[in-house]
Amino acid sequence: MSLLSIEGLSIEFGGVRAVHDVSFNLKAGEIVSVIGPNGAGKTTLFNMISGIYLPGSGKVMLDGEDVTGVAPHLLARRGLSRTFQNLQIFQQMTVLENAIAGYHLKEGGHVLADMLNLPSSRKRAKAATEGAHALLERVGLSRAAEQEAGNLSYGALKRLEIARALALSPRVLLLDEPAAGCNAVETEEIDNLIAEVAREGVAILLVEHDMKLVMRISNHLVVLDHGEKIAEGDPATVSQNPDVIAAYLGTQAEEEASHAHS
Amino acid sequence: MPELMQFLFSGVTVGAVYALVALGFTIIYNASDVVNFAQGEFAMLGGMIAVFAVSAGMPLPLAAVVAIIVTGLIGIGLNKLAIEPARGAPVVSLIIITIGAAIFIKGATKLIFDKQLHRLPAFSGDTPIQLMGATILPQSLWVIAGAIGVFIGLWLFFTRTLIGRAVLATSNNRLAAQLVGINIKWVMTLAFSLSAAIGALAGVLITPITLTSYDVGIALALKGFAAAMLGGMGNPKGALVGGIVLGLLEAMTAGYISSQYKDAAAFIVILMVLFFMPQGLFGLKSTDRV
């Protein structure tokens, strides 16, 4: 049974159809990638699924329950977590604190207990700190733990966001271009990390421009163009689909051609 | 009925002044994202400088022009000396810089001029005009005409001239504006001088009715700020409507409920408007880009 079902999701901005009637499913342990040219509506789709935009129509079902329009912090409680295309890091906090922030739901207690520094508050914070250290180790950032997050490289921040999202122990994880701006080595690290997380049974929805990465790790592809789903299937089938080649790979070929000329 | 007309007249008069101050806020905000709390001081300076120019023997129209030009120069000075060096500082720091500037200007005015209340002669006499059963001062018509004139002038400036469009482009997207060769520093200087001049004009126009002294600026700044927010920060039409609405609210509350609570009514309405329209009456709904 699918963990996340998207059913006919649509949204308009000022009369422009940004996403129109998109449906697909995501099972536990599966990696599904949403691909498509720039402006195809991938990030908008993510924003609707993660409760940041309210869809115009359609439904988001999480584990059989309708969660359409449910606020992001409540989705987090239900086990849906995400990263962002344009980094959303807590810049003024240390790397470790950013990771601990991911434990908010687990360490959260009463504000008065925190104010008085009661043992219960300290105990929760300690548990979260230990968990965060382990996660930083996992994404290879433990040496930077005490640095201010703003000082890290782009690739490192991408990994920090993944660590923060993993801290929630999500059942569904949305990754918006996790490898953007990363070098080959970093991309491979992220690649391994994603595959590993999926093996643990987390359903992963991925937006990524690095086609090699997408083809390598995805179980299933969903292709968007101008806000509509034009194809889906396993990577081998989709890459042979003439519509996809025309819409997506075609534009990329054009881009590459123009780059080659200039 | 005549009572209502009377309140309407006084509301529109005060509202026109708020609208002018709010326009000043809007212009600077659009050019630089700074909310300039010294905006009220510009109106105070306009009134005070005109008063002292007249008492020094200048004819009233010349005194008014001098007041507007001098205040415009002070606006440029404020931008060059305090705002430009603080480029990129956080919003709260900028608020404090402009409040500091307001306190400084107030202190300097008190020192250079004095602490007394001052009056300016009305532009065309004090004989009230009978209109629809109520009376209106000729000076009120001057104030209203001034606000309308400034609004039309600004509209022409921003839509019909190249410079005006450059300012608009800057407010839409600073980076893009820079890329097409617009000099941002120059746009900010222009915005500050324009806002200061408009503020000074408001001060000159209203002084014959309300009198002026070194400490009237902060109240005007608060009302102008509130009017700009009511209309939707950054929208000139919003500033105009917000100012007039605020003036009318005050006049109606003062007339029908309690003059002591006229400021309260204005702020209660603002709280209610913001509750239902968090971006003000004409503000654009912004969506977080993530």
Added chain:
Amino acid sequence: MRISSKQITLLVLLALIAVAPFFFPSSFYYRVGALVFINGLAVVGIVILTGYAGQISLGHAGFAGIGAYACALAPAHLGIHVGLAAILGALISAVIAYLVGRPILRLHGYYLGVASLGFGILVAMVLSNEGQLTGGPDGIAVNDLGLRSVLNDMGLSLTNSEFWYAFSGLTLVVGAWLALNLYNSPTGRAWRALHGSEVAARTVGVDVARLKLQAFVISAVYASIAGSLLALQNRFITPEVAGFMHSIEMVTMAVLGGVGSVLGAIFGAIILTVLPQALTVFAEHEMMVLGLVMMLVMIFMREGVVPTLLRFFRGRGE
């Protein structure tokens, strides 16, 4: 064992309170000192609201007004002790902050600024217009706290100004301790997270509306207690305590010192409390100098005095 920055801050604060009197040429300086601590307490509240949670308020003096007038009115009308009245004032402030904060904290930036400004002005207006109850713009007298005579009976005799210096200093230490606890707690982290990126905070499960409200209520209680202390120390209070300028003063002190840190808040309180006292000598130029200091500090020390100096010395040390 390593000393944490929390302990350093508290030690610096305690040392300051203990050592400063040795440099006081007259008892008048105890009064200025007490005023610094009372302002500092209100500003620590602003640090929680603005420095931790990133929310602006231009109307917090309204809560100081509620705290101050609770001390003036509750003993006369409810017959309770003035000390209890201060606690009642803090409770009322918390409830009002909760009711006002719920709708206005949905607003952002300058819109939140104008809404909180409106709230502060409403409080100030009620205090000065309802003359039969509040004594109007001329102010109203406040009962003696009575704690000093209790201490006297126990053999600890202090002059009035010494007592208020010590009492408000200790209250500030407690307030600073609570604020420092919050900084590194789960709640404090959630505040700083939503300050950094509201949307990311939501996705890790932070109930942004609830957290903002908590910060607003706590900072309102700080302001309220500061208002009460002011009333109790002066035995008299006027509506100016709730005025716009007082709200601005609180924010300015917080930002001037460095809005992220408790030590900065206290430093800001020192500058803006002592400066006007020092400037009374130059009464003529007082406002100009004050405005100039505000501008210069913000232009040349954007993050505030304390963080800028810390950075400077750390840079030197390495």
